[in-house]
């Protein structure tokens with residue numbers, strides 16, 4: 090049984106750590122530790138998915154920023170609206186009449202009877218990270234509407250999809266998880282830097298302990314334009330997650346006025362488990378015991394929330410949950426690799 094569980098851990102997440110990933114970690118309680126975010130503007134990618142949505146919900150519930158932009162794949166109007174109403178409902182117990190009638194009461198998300206005036210407004214932004222054109226349109230749409238950006242959370246991601254490329258010809262995991270986010274961050278840096286002139290401005294880069302599955306050398310630059318079909322699924326995912334740690338390091342050192350952190354959220358049964366189930370027999374076989382090695386979504390967002398709000402974040406670092414630094418692989422620590430990645434990215438994106 091123990092062997093089976095370990096096999097599943099490795100298949101799902103690549104390596105080490107206890108199920109919660111939180112041994113020895115400082116405790117983080119969103120209801121106690123998230124200070125007021127009044128007047129602030131937040132953008133979360135992949136916020137229709139489990140970790141992104143719950144991050145938006147908890148920031149709205151406890152920090153109440155002025156606006157949260159939910160950036161996710163383009164959907165039709167009613168579908169976007171449904172996602173926004175679900176987030177509003179989970180944050181304040183309002184906005185989703187369907188959910189309220191099913192639960193038999195309003196206020197299921199908590200805080201249902203408090204002051205409407207301080208509630209966060211949610212807005213949807215279409216973003217396909219697999220298309221650099223879509224990323225540019227998303228950034229332009231945001232910049233046209235907002236003067237400031239206080240917290241940017243690069244959370245969206247894919248895992249274990251069949252070999253393929255993005256619209257621009259990059260390996261799918263690398264193109265979506267890393268390159269689309271790198272472009273989005275770069276386009277939003279001027280707004281973040283302007284915001285940092287008045288207050289704290291941050292970028293949270295959602296990586297994974299799965300970065301340890303990257304191929305030799307961390308990133309195979311010569312193979313990135315193509316499917317990387319000769320690599321394993323884990324290597325393709327791991328390569329994109331090493332790159333995200335590199336992005337956090339580079340943004341942190343090049344923009345000292347910003348606070349930038351890369352995070353691993355822990356092991357959580359989310360929408361991602363679906364792709365894993367589709368592609369992996371071992372994940373299908375071990376599905377019944379998956380809850381034993383995973384934490385609930387509310388626990389899985391603590392590192393996102395800590396990195397987005399804690400005064401203790403040191404810019405440029407990678408953190409395992411919650412707030413534990415220096416656990417990244419040797420290759421992810423390599424400054425030469427992140428320098429090379431920065432140069433490669435500048436060239437590819439013509440920045």
Ligand SMILES: NC(=O)c1ccc[n+]([C@@H]2O[C@H](COP(=O)([O-])OP(=O)(O)OC[C@H]3O[C@@H](n4cnc5c(N)ncnc54)[C@H](OP(=O)(O)O)[C@@H]3O)[C@@H](O)[C@H]2O)c1
Pocket residue numbers: 134135136137138139140141160161162216217218219244245246247248265295296297298299353354355356357358359360361
């Ligand atoms: N769950 C875990 O145990 C775990 C562990 C380590 C790291 N992480 C990281 O946590 C992050 C969030 O994942 P999750 O677990 O919350 O999974 P999830 O529920 O599947 O959420 C992923 C989100 O990303 C969106 N997305 C996918 N492709 C996109 C694209 N091309 N452009 C824009 N958005 C796109 C998805 O949209 P659709 O729903 O429309 O496809 C979804 O909303 C990921 O970066 C993941 O690598 C998760």
